[in-house]
């Protein structure tokens with residue numbers, strides 16, 4: 192037995208001697224979490240030429256870091272079990288897919304691994320100091336602060352903020368993925384991530400009622416599904432560990448989806464989630480831009496506009512589907528009615544294309560008020576983006592199951608895509624919707640003059 196151990200030890204020695212092994216993220220056990228771990232920050236460099244095998248770098252050895260390229264640091268958060276973050280590999284590869292850059296994984300698992308959250312959070316400033324020493328060396332070697340980008344998850348977001356403060360906000364960009372809330376909520380700007388920490392700070396808040404930070408922290412703060420509960424995540428403790436981390440982690444998966452080509456998530460600047468839901472915030476008022484801001488990697492395309500605002504902070508809302516690729520497609524349903532009396536109610540809308548794909552809208556806005564000859568614009572969200580709609584079905588409901596069944600007399604209904612305003616708008620005239628009864632029809636192209 193002893194001889195076997197000796198043999199394995201020797202093999203390891205030989206391997207590390209010839210640099211054949213690739214450094215990997217520190218893997219600890221739950222035992223370490225119970226006894227706690229001392230801080231040790233490891234930096235691992237990935238590039239397009241070295242996608243699968245990282246290179247260990249530090250402030251005295253910058254390795255193959257190319258100073259003329261962008262450098263993205265990925266900083267994880269609290270690790271209550273000691274395991275490596277499951278999304279790390281995908282994030283590294285996703286970033287290298289979209290841009291030829293240096294990606295540095297900041298592995299502070301020794302330090303972050305503890306069952307006592309406050310022990311991990313108390314080490315955040317020390318991690319920031321290690322990163323500062325490293326970046327200082329990069330600058331000596333010719334790198335520019337403009338090209339430094341930090342993606343911080345949970346506690347990692349505040350670490351990125353601390354580094355940014357040490358450079359007086361001159362880092363290129365910081366993205367905070369559900370910045371940690373506990374022990375940071377309500378703290379002054381110097382003790383947490385803040386919009387002044389980089390030239391551009393964008394934040395995704397996906398768990399504001401538990402592990403995440405509630406208030407805005409960046410130039411733009413994205414609140415998926417209002418920032419509280421994420422669709423597809425367990426709602427009760429019966430969901431096990433997922434119950435605790437699913438909402439929090441969703442911010443990372445949403446960011447990841449922006450690196451893939453499946454769909455781009457558009458967010459709507461708005462004062463509140465409720466206003467967004469009620470369709471009040473579809474004009475982003477952004478000149479020279481075709482759409483409202485996109486979530487994730489490309490959010491900085493809106494940087495100039497967002498920074499001009501006073502204060503330079505914007506909240507943006509959107510809904511997502513429960514699984515990848517998370518996108519929802521927004522349409523406006525404009526309805527003009529001619530009932531004599533005011534009608535209050537909601538409308539469910541289903542679209543079907545020639546191939547038979549069906550997508551139903553989740554319009555859970557508050558009941559709309561239909562008034563004679565007034566146009567009501569409802570925001571409808573679909574899971575699929577059907578390019579060529581063959582039929583539309585509408586159901587009107589007042590929510591009451593007893594009492595008389597109402598009719599909604601529709602003079603004109605119009606369906607228009609928010610994400611693709613160039614697509615033809617679909618119309619239908621003179622319809623009577625019987626309450627709780629599905630009405631199916633083929634739309635026609637709206638006359639150009641009326642658009």
Ligand SMILES: *[C@@H]1O[C@H](CO)[C@@H](O)[C@H](O)[C@H]1NC(C)=O
Nearest residue numbers: 210240241244245246247255
């Ligand atoms: C890739 O990484 C390995 C291990 O760190 C290193 O020996 C090698 O020089 C790297 N190659 C390139 C092209 O960066």
Ligand SMILES: *[C@@H]1O[C@H](CO)[C@@H](O)[C@H](O)[C@H]1NC(C)=O
Nearest residue numbers: 246247248249250251252253
């Ligand atoms: C930095 O990394 C190099 C190469 O991996 C290593 O030889 C050196 O000991 C490291 N220095 C420090 C201070 O960790």
Ligand SMILES: *[C@@H]1O[C@H](CO)[C@@H](O)[C@H](O)[C@H]1NC(C)=O
Nearest residue numbers: 255256257258259260261291
């Ligand atoms: C560094 O990147 C620049 C620009 O992408 C490239 O021209 C140069 O060859 C790279 N240097 C090395 C040593 O790979």
Ligand SMILES: *[C@@H]1O[C@H](CO)[C@@H](O)[C@H](O)[C@H]1NC(C)=O
Nearest residue numbers: 450451452453454514515516
């Ligand atoms: C999304 O696109 C990526 C490639 O960009 C692909 O690997 C992945 O399977 C796609 N996912 C879905 C759900 O379509």
Ligand SMILES: *[C@@H]1O[C@H](CO)[C@@H](O)[C@H](O)[C@H]1NC(C)=O
Nearest residue numbers: 544546547548575576577578
């Ligand atoms: C519509 O249905 C066809 C055939 O079932 C499928 O291949 C296609 O991907 C669907 N399109 C959309 C937008 O879901």
